[in-house]
Amino acid sequence: MTFNQILGHDRQKEILLQALARNRLAHAYLFSGPDGIGKRLVALALTRAIVCHEQRGCGDCAACRKIDHHNHPDLHLLEASGSAIKIEDVRSIQRELNFRPLEASRKICLIDQADLMTASASNALLKTLEEPRGNALIILLTAHPNRLLETIRSRCQRLPFHRHPTSRIQNELERQLDLEPNEAHILAALAEGSFKKAFGKDRELFLDQRRQLLKTLTGLSAGSILPILEFAEHLAADKAVLPEILEIFQVFYQDVIRQLNGGTLHDFVNRDLQAKIERVARNESLPSVLTKLDSLFAAQRQLERNVNRQLAMEVLLLRLTA
Ligand SMILES: [Zn+2]
Known part of the structure; x- marks a missing residue:
């Protein structure tokens, strides 16, 4: 180059x-x-x-x-x-x-x-x-x-050297990959200032599967043990993709925090999921979302230590639906 x-x-x-x-x-x-x-x-x-x-x-x-x-x-x-x-x-x-x-x-x-x-x-x-x-x-x-x-x-x-601004990465993603602004924004926001990361992101996972994963996650309720176990099994199936799925969950709860702090659509990473973010925020408080983020970080650390993935996901989902 x-x-x-x-x-x-x-x-x-x-x-x-x-x-x-x-x-x-x-x-x-x-x-x-x-x-x-x-x-x-x-x-x-x-x-x-x-x-x-x-x-x-x-x-x-x-x-x-x-x-x-x-x-x-x-x-x-x-x-x-x-x-x-x-x-x-x-x-x-x-x-x-x-x-x-x-x-x-x-x-x-x-x-x-x-x-x-x-x-x-x-x-x-x-x-x-x-x-x-x-x-x-x-x-x-x-x-x-x-x-x-x-x-x-x-x-x-x-x-x-400094990180590239998200807006610049978003523009390049729109231009080079012909993405919609909302989609390009999601990848750019997840890329932490890196073109390499932005272009390397699995678009299928971060754009399409993300919606389904978050739909399933937010559809779970504390009492429904069987769906929780099934979703945990689904998540644990692919070791390579699991850290990225947890990143998706993490970014979603960060959007919920933005909503609770009075943020607007422009502040969200998941701009296509505004209704879902608002709905989840109505049933949460700042401390409760922070506790969920802590559980996500704990799960990420556990996975790095090669724990039983299925078990780690079950514990995580129980905490996220509490
Ligand atoms: Zn030359």
Whole structure:
């Protein structure tokens, strides 16, 4: 993807392109900001602009294509193997950076989720940051800059990235996927400022099945044990989808809270379910909805620990219908 094709982040792109044009790129950058908002895309676009035979990251030349396929000899991608970036990983990058670039004007090292570096890996990297080799460029990406050593942060030029506004994501979803405004709004609101998440959302689940799931949920009553058990079984059936269903329930109860706080249709995520939100809100109070949200959070945590899904859903539904 070229700089122009990346949505948003205009200020960050301008800073990098100007530095590149003036041959004033820093030795090391720290791109910080939430996951999934495009830090890595910008880093790869910059890399392309550096190695490109047309010197603009055209996307068509052999060098640009090698970047896209992650097989350019001067691009070194460092990612966590398992749950950490280990000292051996950093050492192998350091050995590479000792050599001259093979095809481009400089070697580029991208460290994704840099906060996963172990203490010894961080210390090893610090040496490279203190004594930059030739004109190697190191870009660290992280959603948690505060977990990096201060000494590492202070040796990088910091470039914070921000979430995209929901309205902008909604507009792109309408434009690119031809969605209705209400539908695009739902996906955009669930995407937490990330185009990647918005476009990656299961539209069948979040747009169509959502309505049916919430209809069943709000149709349950405390005394009707059998329907509760059946719905719990239905929910527990698909392990992969269950966290997303709980997200749907969570967002629905947050809409109920908005209604109780005097919000209007515009404030809702589920704008197509206004009547349902109003109806549920009439039978709830702020404390009772907050208790239900707590039960949802508890269920989400339990699922991460691989508990019995059926049982967890039964307990949850009993609490939600109480
Ligand atoms: Zn090119």
